[in-house]
Amino acid sequence: MNTQEIMDMDQKFVMQTYGRQKLALSHGKGAEVWDVEGNSYLDCFAGVAVNNLGHAHPKVTLAICHQAQRMIHCSNIYYTQEQAELAQLLTQISPHDKVFLANSGAEANEGAIKLARKYTGKGEIIATDNSFHGRTLATVTATGQEKYKTPFQPLPDGFKHVPYGEISALAQAITENTAAIILEPIQGEGGVIMPPEGYLKDVENLCRQKDVLLILDEVQTGFGRTGEMFASQHEGIQPDITTVAKAMGGGYPIAALMANTRIAEAFNPGDHGSTFGGNPLGCAAAKAAIEVLLDENLVSKSKEMGNYLQKKLEELKSKYSFIQEIRGCGLLIGIELTIDCADVVKKACEKGVLVNCTAGKVIRLAPPLIINMTQVDKVVNVLDEVFAEMS
Ligand SMILES: Cc1ncc(COP(=O)(O)O)c(C=O)c1O
Structure with a gap:
């Protein structure tokens, strides 16, 4: 099924309790996910801070398969x-x-x-x-x-x-x-x-x-x-x-x-x-x-990558006056804006990065803890492009 067909079926049969993005995901690997049309995205929200190990981690997958058989x-x-x-x-x-x-x-x-x-x-x-x-x-x-x-x-x-x-x-x-x-x-x-x-x-x-x-x-x-x-x-x-x-x-x-x-x-x-x-x-x-x-020492990687990401985001803050504050700890980071952040989420998604908006004006980033420096750079570059389009 394509995205539209899935959305139509969902709207017909599922209670509409979620404000969803127009995106139907099919699978993921590491910090990346794919939609049913074959487009890939860097997942900077990790299913609301769930996929700390990324998607389809082989050891977790194996443990689940092994246990399901028993x-x-x-x-x-x-x-x-x-x-x-x-x-x-x-x-x-x-x-x-x-x-x-x-x-x-x-x-x-x-x-x-x-x-x-x-x-x-x-x-x-x-x-x-x-x-x-x-x-x-x-x-x-x-x-x-x-x-x-x-x-x-x-x-x-x-x-x-x-x-x-x-x-x-x-x-x-x-x-x-x-x-x-x-x-x-x-x-x-x-x-x-x-x-x-x-x-x-x-x-x-x-x-x-x-x-x-x-x-x-x-x-x-x-x-x-x-x-x-x-x-x-x-x-x-x-x-x-x-x-x-x-x-x-x-x-x-x-x-x-x-x-x-x-x-x-x-x-x-x-x-x-x-x-x-x-x-x-x-x-x-x-x-x-x-x-x-x-x-995999993911707790210290979270600290290390979180510091790196926050530092890069601070650089963006000095470029865009509508960024009010960057805050957070490890890989739970909020970017508070003075503008509504729903458009930022939509535009970032179109450019291949999934982020979340919470409390109306805060972009919440919670990527998998396995995210690497190149991927963090991509997130920051995409946000930079989106913010540039919005200023
Ligand atoms: C701090 C906190 N407590 C509780 C919950 C509820 O968890 P669940 O959705 O698994 O019931 C959430 C979910 O976002 C949460 O962030």
Whole structure:
């Protein structure tokens, strides 16, 4: 089928919940993807920070094929070696020692909220304005953006919001009924918003003082995206619960909430569960994906390439007055414009580079961590051409 035929069929049969580009992708390899017409693109968005290893990484593909031949799924009422091994690996790379496996970022956050409430026996969750934590009813309520939740009222009780980056607002919001604070270490969907230096450490200290749990939502920032395995490591903080998803399975949908035994033990059999969570296929994919991340030193490459890309983008900033700010960390970068960025996305796509627009005026770049210098140069050259056409 060609692009138009696919679009027509989609519009007829798929609920129209996505504002899509007029592009039908068929396959990818490394940092490149192809559309059904045979055109290639440099993927600078990596499926919303999912394809950290690029597309079709041979080790992940092999692990999936091998596992699919043995067993795709079995119930969580049985043990599997794949689940136990993945959980062990997650504890080795994170500051936690117990894991619950889920299927999506929203589900991991739901689980984290349930765990915090069960452990503390308290109900209130404090989140931040402009945050994004998912689309289920509890996570959309935690999300600090009205547009995502207004049509879906009534929303669950027990959530309140404070400005991101303001420690005094957080301190004032805590009450004796507060179970946890949920935060993104960098607000991704909200426009790649970096908190002020020291904020996360201050939040950690505040949580300790007030006996409140800190849930760090690393769904977007985890697995090397920001130049550390987890963004919490930039300030050396120790969250009580970390949630991860996106890049975890090398493209395969799998997620986790991770905690320390003291807190994790609040969950007893029957308290939480998922039919598909931690299925052998997902676990095999995630174990392979994390091993590739470690074997190929992709976390330090993310830092190195991220610094290079940010430096090149700063050069563009000095050329175009409508570039307000370049910010980010590792390979999660935002280019804030004073103009609407939808046209930039469209024009960059026509020139063979896929980028994303978030929060209306921010170009979000989140390429695979395997991106090389030549490819980074191509991204910057294409953006340069697009910006030149727009000025
Ligand atoms: C920080 C953060 N948390 C949670 C989610 C929700 O993840 P999912 O779409 O896998 O449910 C996202 C998705 O963009 C995210 O960026």
